[in-house]
Amino acid sequence: MTNPYHDKITRTDDFWDMDGLLPERKSRPTFSRDTDTVEVAVPGSASQDGGEAIPKREESDKLRLAREALRKAEEKQKLRAALAFGDGETSLPPQEAEAVPLPDAPLDTYVPEGNPLIESVTVKPWPTRYSFYESFRKHALRYADKTGEPCRAVPFFSYTPQYAQLSKEQLRYYLYWRTEAKAGRYLPADYAYLLLFLYEIINLPDRIPPREGVELLCKLWEAYRETYPKLDRSLAEWVCDYCLVHHLAPPDRYYARFFPAVLQAASLKEFYVGYDGSAASPYASALFSYCSSYNWRSSKFITPENRHLFEKHVRGAFLYAWGKAEAEHKTVFAPIGKGAMVHAVTTRDAFGGALCCFDQKRRLEVSYLACSRSVELRYTVTDTVKYAENQVRGLLGIRSRFHTPNLPMPLRQAVDEYFAPFKKAQKKEAAASVPAYDALYEPERSQFSLDYAKAIEEQAWATTERLVEAEETEQAGPALEGEKTSPKGALSVALPLRDGEPKAESGEGTAEPPSPLPVSAAADYLSQALALCLNEDREGFSALARTRRLLPDALAESVNDFFYDVIGDAVLEEGEEGYRVVSDYREDLIQWMKS
Numbered sequence: 001m002t003n004p005y006h007d008k009i010t011r012t013d014d015f016w017d018m019d020g021l022l023p024e025r026k027s028r029p030t031f032s033r034d035t036d037t038v039e040v041a042v043p044g045s046a047s048q049d050g051g052e053a054i055p056k057r058e059e060s061d062k063l064r065l066a067r068e069a070l071r072k073a074e075e076k077q078k079l080r081a082a083l084a085f086g087d088g089e090t091s092l093p094p095q096e097a098e099a100v101p102l103p104d105a106p107l108d109t110y111v112p113e114g115n116p117l118i119e120s121v122t123v124k125p126w127p128t129r130y131s132f133y134e135s136f137r138k139h140a141l142r143y144a145d146k147t148g149e150p151c152r153a154v155p156f157f158s159y160t161p162q163y164a165q166l167s168k169e170q171l172r173y174y175l176y177w178r179t180e181a182k183a184g185r186y187l188p189a190d191y192a193y194l195l196l197f198l199y200e201i202i203n204l205p206d207r208i209p210p211r212e213g214v215e216l217l218c219k220l221w222e223a224y225r226e227t228y229p230k231l232d233r234s235l236a237e238w239v240c241d242y243c244l245v246h247h248l249a250p251p252d253r254y255y256a257r258f259f260p261a262v263l264q265a266a267s268l269k270e271f272y273v274g275y276d277g278s279a280a281s282p283y284a285s286a287l288f289s290y291c292s293s294y295n296w297r298s299s300k301f302i303t304p305e306n307r308h309l310f311e312k313h314v315r316g317a318f319l320y321a322w323g324k325a326e327a328e329h330k331t332v333f334a335p336i337g338k339g340a341m342v343h344a345v346t347t348r349d350a351f352g353g354a355l356c357c358f359d360q361k362r363r364l365e366v367s368y369l370a371c372s373r374s375v376e377l378r379y380t381v382t383d384t385v386k387y388a389e390n391q392v393r394g395l396l397g398i399r400s401r402f403h404t405p406n407l408p409m410p411l412r413q414a415v416d417e418y419f420a421p422f423k424k425a426q427k428k429e430a431a432a433s434v435p436a437y438d439a440l441y442e443p444e445r446s447q448f449s450l451d452y453a454k455a456i457e458e459q460a461w462a463t464t465e466r467l468v469e470a471e472e473t474e475q476a477g478p479a480l481e482g483e484k485t486s487p488k489g490a491l492s493v494a495l496p497l498r499d500g501e502p503k504a505e506s507g508e509g510t511a512e513p514p515s516p517l518p519v520s521a522a523a524d525y526l527s528q529a530l531a532l533c534l535n536e537d538r539e540g541f542s543a544l545a546r547t548r549r550l551l552p553d554a555l556a557e558s559v560n561d562f563f564y565d566v567i568g569d570a571v572l573e574e575g576e577e578g579y580r581v582v583s584d585y586r587e588d589l590i591q592w593m594k595s
Contacts, residue, residue, distance in 0.1 A: 115271070116369075117270040118366060120366075122364070133355055148178065153173055153177075154170045157190060161199070173193075174193055174196065184219070194224055198235075203355070205360070210242070214243060214251055221239070232261050232264075236267075238354060241348070263289065284322035291378050292378075294382050296314050296386075310392055314392060318384055346366050347365050348366065384407060384415065387404045390404070401569060403584060467546065529558075534590065534593070536580065552579060553574075566592060
């Protein structure tokens with residue numbers, strides 16, 4: 001008898017059985033792990049003692065023609081190389097490097113002459129021997145003295161050009177182009193031809209004297225750098241290495257026209273900036289070229305008409321000032337200490353990136369003085385350049401000027417000495433160009449008299465009282481009355497307190513008031529105007545301007561023009577409430593007024 005309840009439970013449980021809904025899995029074949037060999041006999045096959053030989057595959061006509069063409073091409077290439085070099089050599093030696101360590105003893109150690117920034121140079125051999133460029137030197141020696149005849153240009157491309165890569169026509173044009181280049185006639189040529197000649201100069205110092213070689217390198221550099229700009233990066237390093245290896249001074253006369261590009265591309269910049277035989281101080285020439293943070297050549301005041309003045313006098317003043325410091329046995333670094341320049345040592349691989357045979361490859365250790373690693377030195381050089389530009393602007397009548405607070409006084413005075421003859425000549429020219437009728441407007445010249453000066457001042461004050469309106473007189477009255485009624489008829493202006501001095505408060509303090517600065521009645525009104533600005537008496541400054549029948553702006557400009565010869569810069573600047581003394585020159589002006 002069936003149990004309905006049990007059947008219901010069974011059907012319910014089977015509902016959750018998912019195995020029947022899944023697809024049937026395919027069985028994976030199994031392989032035996034037994035690796036022993038077995039002999040399998042195939043029914044109907046030949047006996048093991050001997051079977052039929054595999055028939056030889058017949059070569060198609062296309063394959064046969066291809067093989068024949070390849071063989072002829074190889075023979076043609078061998079014949080071409082034999083014609084080019086005349087010895088039948090068709091390939092370079094195997095490119096194998098013999099990792100045989102060589103002695104690390106230096107080949108040469110010396111101190112360069114004429115470049116004080118390079119302290120010493122040590123030339124060492126290359127640490128490992130290699131032979132994959134030996135055939136280049138052999139071929140270069142064979143063609144070193146050959147000349148070429150005029151022929152048509154033949155294109156040539158190679159990343160590392162060598163003689164073995166040249167066809168007969170390419171070799172003929174190379175010899176012709178090289179002959180013309182040695183004579184100073186630079187024909188159009190692919191970059192590979194140029195590199196081949198440069199490699200030849202580097203690898204043949206025994207056939208091409210180094211002094212002649214560096215001249216050829218620099219002339220090729222100048223002639224083709226616009227066509228191939230990447231020459232700047234390569235030759236800036238190769239020329240430096242070539243000179244250091246062969247004891248040569250920097251050939252600055254050849255790259256003077258594009259010196260900024262050379263300086264930017266070179267890694268050892270001190271090699272290029274450290275020499276100038278015509279300068280009073282080679283150090284000064286180096287610092288001027290490399291250490292200034294301000295690029296005066298980009299000044300907005302330089303025009304095609306006055307560029308030669310800036311180029312001549314900015315550099316001339318700098319070399320004069322720093323050269324004078326050195327000539328006076330203060331050393332060129334006197335304003336900031338002898339240890340301003342940093343001693344550095346660098347190791348460089350000579351002729352990096354060039355095809356260079358093993359016996360010409362060198363490793364260089366250079367000890368030098370770094371120009372750009374002293375912040376104080378850079379500040380002083382920059383301010384000297386700015387101050388020199390200020391003087392050139394003054395000669396040209398340009399009012400905008402730089403502030404140079406970090407420039408030491410000895411260098412400031414030396415720059416002024418350099419420009420003094422030019423200012424004197426300019427004044428003579430201005431006096432000579434004054435029309436004759438201007439003499440009628442000149443003031444009368446009389447002998448100095450203190451009483452007469454006092455009378456002039458009293459008349460000036462009387463005129464002031466009549467011209468100034470009542471309300472303006474009330475505002476400026478106390479200060480002007482104090483100045484007018486000062487003892488002995490003198491104008492007394494109190495100097496400002498120094499930092500740290502006690503201030504006397506009304507009714508309490510016992511500190512004495514600051515001593516007044518006496519300015520005699522005969523003194524120049526510009527000194528009075530400066531004294532008023534030192535005391536921040538802006539109302540008195542305006543009243544003095546009215547007395548002179550000037551605007552405050554005109555009076556301030558006159559003060560700046562007068563004290564520019566004393567301080568070397570503008571001393572008054574316009575603020576929110578009026579004109580005030582430039583804080584950088586406040587102490588200097590107070591000392592000058594007291595003296």
